[in-house]
Amino acid sequence: MTPRVLALLLGLVGLAASAFVAVVVPATAHETSDAPRERLPRFPEPTDHAAYFTRPFADGPAVTRTCLTCHPDAAREVKGTAHWTWQGGHGVRSDTGEAVAFGKRNVLNNFCIAVPSNWPRCTSCHAGYGWEDASFDPAQAADDRVDCLVCHDGSGQYAKDPQGAGRPDRGVDLLAAARSVGRSSRATCGTCHFKGGGGDAVKHGDLDETMRFPPDRVDVHMGRHGLRCADCHRAEGHRIRGRLMPTDADGTRVRCEDCHAAAPHGDERIDLHLRAVACTTCHVPTFAAETPTKMWWDWSKAGRDGDPEAVAHAIVADTVAGGAEGRLVPPAVLALFRRVGTDPDVSTHYDKKKGLFLLAREQVPEYRWYDGTSSRHLPGERFDGDGPVPLNPPHGRVGDPAARIVPFKVHRGVQPFDAELRHLLVPHTFGPGGYWSAFDWERALVDGAKASGIAYSGHSTWRSTEMVWPQNHMVRPKTEALRCTDCHGDGGRLDWAALGYPGDPAVRGGRVAAGLLDVATRPGATR
Amino acid sequence: MSLRRRTVSTVLIALVAAGLVRGAAAADRSTTHPAVELLDAQGRPVLGSGAPVSPRTTCGACHDTSFVAAHGYHVAAGADERTAPGGVSDGRPFDVSPGPFGRWDPAAYRRLSLDDDERFDLGVADWVRTHPRHVGGGPAEQTAAGRPLAQGGTRTETDALDPATGRPVRWDWAASGTAEPDCFLCHLATPDAAARAATLARGAFRWAATATLSRTGLVEPDDAGGWRFVRGRFDPDGTAPSARLPLRNPTSGACGACHFEATDDRTALGAAGPWSPRDPRGAGQVFSSQRLRDSGFNLRDRETLDVAFDVHAARLVGCADCHGSPSDPARPASGRAAAPRHLVVDARRPSVGEHLRAPSHDFGKGVSSRGHAARAHDGTMRGCAECHDVASSHGRWLPHAVRHLDALACEACHVPRVAMPAVETTDWTVPSPDGRPALAWRGVEGRVDDPASLVVGYEPVLLPHAGADGRTRLVPHHLATTWYWVAGPTARPVRAFDLVAAVSDGAGGWHPDVRAALDSDHDGAVSAAEQRLDTPAKADALARRLVAVGVPSPRIEGAVDPTAIHHGVVDGAHAVASCEACHADGSRVARPFEVSDRVPAGAVARLSPDAAVALPGAMAPDGRGRLVYAPEPAQAGRWVLGRDRPVLVDRVGALALVATVLGVLGHGAARWVASRRRKEAP
Structure with a gap:
């Protein structure tokens, strides 16, 4: 073989290799690739501290x-x-316009x-x-x-x-x-x-003791793949990413896309859902997978003597029968009351100190638009509206392209409210003179007002409230995720009208096709 | 404008405004149909008259029910294609129509009698009583001459079988009334098909549509065998509130009331008990969005079966999305059938109002593998390629995609298995004393009615079948065999009455001669395993009994009926995608398929004459007494690379190899000899 022929052959091989690199490799690189393990943080081996302390x-x-x-x-x-x-939020009171810094230290919830x-x-x-x-x-x-x-x-x-x-x-x-x-x-x-909220599984719905060693069907990340909280809630200088219901978009949200590809399903139709649907909507089909969580806390029933089971039974019976006990019970909770005694996943608990609870497991979330930010009912904020006081309403509308449909546990309750000043009150419950020992609501509200700085007129009433908890954990594997018919078609779990759709988007088109997005945000809009 | 026309217009506008024109079944399950006043056959409100509800007048207040009845092959059931006996193309000599009314179905067995039949089996009234899947109207209302049945007609139309004597007796059509086309059966969200069937079986035909309403609470049975209306559940103005009478577009569940196992019910399939399909001839097909593993059936490897029973159902495609009304403006009909060759689709569509007034009920259909009713509508359904871009989705990975798509129906790969059991053999040669055939099921290990039996499903057999485009492709099929006695020169099946008379003792037990012939273990009973004619002696014993009850020269025949498998479709991730599945030894294309678990002594089974498939290959009993079909693609002109090895090519190849070796050896030897000679040369 002459050097000229050899050079020609080598040239052809090089040309073919270049063509391969230019054509095939980019095509492969554009294919959907979901390799979440590769995106997990790499932690250094922890130092064994055993020898340091004697x-x-x-x-x-x-x-x-x-x-x-x-x-x-x-x-x-x-x-x-x-x-x-225990502070980090910033809000503006709707009644006074006053800027308020808030956090766990001073806000009100509808648990304790x-x-x-x-x-x-x-x-x-x-x-x-x-x-x-x-x-x-x-x-x-x-x-x-x-x-x-x-x-x-x-x-x-x-x-x-x-x-x-x-x-x-x-x-x-x-x-x-x-x-x-x-x-x-x-x-x-x-x-x-x-x-x-004071006990295992009480508050979140998607976080409880089963998450220490969850089976696959409860949480695929922590069960099958053995992830720790810090694998997603990554920290830097002890600042840990992830806030439950922030009032502003501070860029610290934990996102599935931190590890997963933006279009991970290998199915175009499913991936298209991600424009409007959070991953958790399908992958958290139910919350409180194993341990019941509180769905209803009615403080107004506290203080009754007698066998707790009998007290609870009497309240439930009267509520279901349409009696006065159920005066403040919203329809969603009334539906739960009706399942008591027939559905093993729904139960009641009565505590003289705290009132009546409804607990439930394997619950279907409620779905709302959520853009990652929320409002917060601020301490002492006047509320003149009808219906339950929304304590942390999520922001989001069907027309907002940044909002997605997200699953929530909605915890509803009844708690003290100032009838004249029209704001929620803080009761002093724990400790000497607190309601849990004295069972004196008036004294508890007066003491609570002093401690919290929230004024109390002396005229209290009861008011229903609701608080939402996004369901981000207890993520199920794909085999357990929702399927088309769980949401679409006859009897689907989503209330399309309440979400702002004219009908089932499976046949009426999504919010782009149905023209629901805000005009300025539509594809092709001039800004 | 008359009051009636104003009312019609108002209601049609209300329907449009209410969104009932929506096409897709998945979304169109609302109950926004306006409240209607239930009318009797004379057009009077039933609350006043107490007479049966007439869908013809009730629905006819807004919709042209005569048009619907005339344009609905579910109504005609083949009666509009009636011929003289033997005139049915590809039919049997005694068939009088290509549809369920007039075409003998071996599995259903009973046969509409001809006017000259000596042994009367089934009059029109009997047919209506025993065919509750018929929606009513057509042959259930009119004679072949187009007159009301009550006005008399042929013997088949005027008489019914007396079950006590086996002789025809006059049917009192004036007393029974006739069964109108029952709109409620498909359009009511809560139809009571069982109550309707019971009412039909009782012969109270005019009450059938009223019985369908029994779940609405608007009616309840009265003491006289009819139904009465519950006034308190109607609106004060006498209309039936739409909350109680929710009318809507038919859902897949409505179709599933008659057609195999189609459902949109969210209750887990199998939760109520073992596999008991509403249509035993559905070959085990299920059209449901539910996942197999979520069902209540004892499926093999159930926990691993994440796939839905049918991916289309899972993706919210309903029956009507493919088999829709051709006049529905929301569902343009199939381009092939609806447009001339130069058009992809005919854009001219009826208006919404026109469709609502006179909706065609000749729903889109494919090309059936069995039976030839309503052939004018063949190929009008929406085919796979009308929704799927098959070439682009398969061209990226499937070698020779065009060739594969030309030879294989989509279902060949996308229905790799049928999940549920199917009736393999229906044996009428020895029915039980109460007249039920012996059934053998495939796809289940154990008794099909035992919830503990393991359901394994089955792999369908691939048969050549011509589709709507005229091309013959391999389509998955089920093959079922029916064994039965025939008699006479035209080989008419022995009527059911005579069969029962031959095997029973008249008191519900086995006739002593039959028991003596079948009771192999001499325990005094005939078990299910013994209930078969597997020896000439047993067959002779039954033949003697048939002769004794007056059946001349009885003999056994077998009919093999194909059922094409188009449902139970899986997505690409679960479809057959391995080359070796077909292109290797044991190819799916040529895999033997058991056609019957038994072969009665001396009997031969043949493909039913109305089957629209071929069986290239051989069908013969195997060593264990089962009838097995062994496909041979080559007989259908198909060459399966990797499986087929033509001897000539093999021999030419072997010869070429040997010749090459010999040539090399010879050449080498010659050179060696030549070199020796050169060395030895001086």
Whole structure:
């Protein structure tokens, strides 16, 4: 073979290879590729701290001081986060126009209602030690008040005293906990977040103790793939991404697209849904997969003596019969009341201190448009509207291209309301003189008003409220996800009219085809 | 404008405004049809007259029900194509129509009698009583001459079988009335097909449509065997409120009331018990959005069966989306059938008002593999390629896509298995003493009525079948065999009455001679396994009994009936996509298919004459007494690469190989010899 022929052959091979690279490789690269594992954060191997600590610790702050000797910035970082300040939201009161900074420390919910006047019980979930009363100022608290162990314990035995203002339980072996520290885990996050609202599964609907070791059918991420909370809620300088119902888009949302491809299904029709439907809408077909969650908390029924089951039964019977007990029960809750006794997934619980609860498991979420931001009913804000007081209504409309249909648990309740000033009231429940010991609503409301700074006219009534909880966890594998007919067609779970559609978009077209998007945002619109 | 015309216009406008013109069945399940006043046959409000509801007058207040009846092959059931006996193309000598009314169906067995039949089997009244799947109207109202049945006609039209004597007796049409086309059966959201069937079976034909309303609460049975109207449930002005009488476009569930197992019910299939299809001849097909694993059936590997029973149903495609009314402006009919060759689709459509006034009920259909009724409407349904861009979706990965699409129907790969059991054998040669045939099911391990039996489904057989475009492709089919006695020169099937007379003792038990012949284990009973004529002695014993009850020269025949499998479609991820599935030994294209679990002694089964498929290959009993069809694609002119090996090519190849080796050896030897010679040369 002459050198000329050899050169010609090599040239042809090179030309073919170039053509392959130019044509085939880009085509392959454009194909949908969903490789979420490759996008998971890579954590360094945790340092074994067992050898560092040999002597017992006197208390939690002593542990923290030791931590800070090697991690001097840690306390400062933590003290800049919402886990410490219990504040971070900013809102404007609709009645006065006043700008209000808010957070867990001062807002009202429809579970235990509010922190002020009930600190030691509520702050048992604070990432610190000693938030006993209104005098605790997170900004001024000493660094050693930060509780490192609650997030970094690996011993599994670290726990907080449920009434101890964040202090460790008496039986905790602080030395063992300190020797075990490492990355946060499902267990450490779950210590507080699985028990929001005062007990396992009470508040969120998608977070409870089953998430420590969930089976595949409960959560595919943590079950099948063994993910930890921090794999998605990634942290930098102790600032952890992800806020439940933020009032502003601060860019810290955890998104499925952080790991998954934008069009991951390999099915064009399903992928097109992502323009209008959150991933969780299909992949969280029900919440409270194993453990019942609270759906209804009626404080107005508190204080009744007698057998709790009998009290609950009487209230349910009267409510279902259309009696006065159900005066404030909205239709969605009345439907649950009607299932009591026949549906094993729905049950009641009565507690003289707290009133009547409805609990349910395997519940179908309610679906609303959500653009990732929400409003917050602010402390002392006047409410003159009819119907339940919306405590954290999500923002979003069918016409907003940034909004998607998202599944929510809607927790509804009845709680104290000032009949003259027309705002929600804070009752003093926990501690000396609180309602849970004195069973005196008037005294509880007066004390609560003093502690919270929310005025009380002396004339209270009961008011129904609702609070939404987006369902982001308990994500099911594709085999358990919703299918077309779950939402579309006769008897589908979505209320298209309520969502703003003229009819089922499967046949009427989506919001682009149906011309529902805001004019300025439509494809081709001139801006 | 007359009051009536004003009313019609108002209602039509209301219908349009209410959105009832929406085409897609998936969305059109609203109950926004206006409230209607139920009228009797004379047009009087039933609340006043107490007479049966007449769909013809009730619905006819706005819709042209005469047009609907005249343009609906579900109404005619073949009666509009009646011929003299033997005049049906590809029919049997005693068939008088290509449809269910007049064409003998071996599985259903009973046969509409001819006027000259010595042994009367089924009069028109009997046919109506025993065919509740017929929607009414047509032959259930009129004679072949077009007169009302009550005005008399041929013996078949005037008489019915006396079950006590086996002889025809006069049917009192004036007392029974006739069964009108029952609009409610398909258009009511809550029809009571069972109550209607029971009313028809009782012979109270004029009450049939009223019985269909029984779930609305507007009617309830009275003590006289009829129905009475519950006044308190009507609106004060006498109309039936639409909340109680929700009328709508038919859903897949409405079609499924008669056609195999189509459902849009969200209740899990199988939750109520084992597989018991409403149409046993549906070959195990299910049209449902439900996932197999969510069903209540004891399916093999159920937990892994994430696929829906039918992907179209799962994607909200309803029956009417493919089999829609040709006049529906929301569903342009198939381009092929509706337009001349130079048009893809004929854009000229009836207006909404025209369609609502006179909607054609000659629904889009394909080309049936069995029976030839309503052939004028063949190919009018929406075919796969009218929705799917088959070439682009398959061209990217399927080698020789054009060739595959030319040889295979889409279903050949997209219905790899039928999920549910199907009747394989219907044996009428030894019916039970109460007149039921012995049935053998495929696709289930154990008794089909036992919820513990494992349901395994089956793989259909691929048969050549000409589609709407005239091309013959391989289409998945089920083949079922019916064994039955025939007699006489035209081989008419022995009527059911005589069969029962031959096998029973008249008191519900087996005739002693039959029991003695069949009771192989001498336990005094005839078990299901013994209820078959697997030896000449048993067949002779039954033949003697038939002769004894007056049947001349009885003999056994078998009919193999094909059912094309078009439903139970799976998506591409679950379809057959492996080359080796067809292009290797054991190819699906030539896989043997059991046609019957038995072959009665001396009997031969043949493809039914009205079958529109061919069976290239051989059909013969195997060593275990089963009838097996072994396809041979080559006989249909099909060459299956990887499976077929023509001997000539093999031999030429072998010869070429041997010749090459010999040539090389010879050449080498010659050179070696030549080199030796050169060395030895001086």
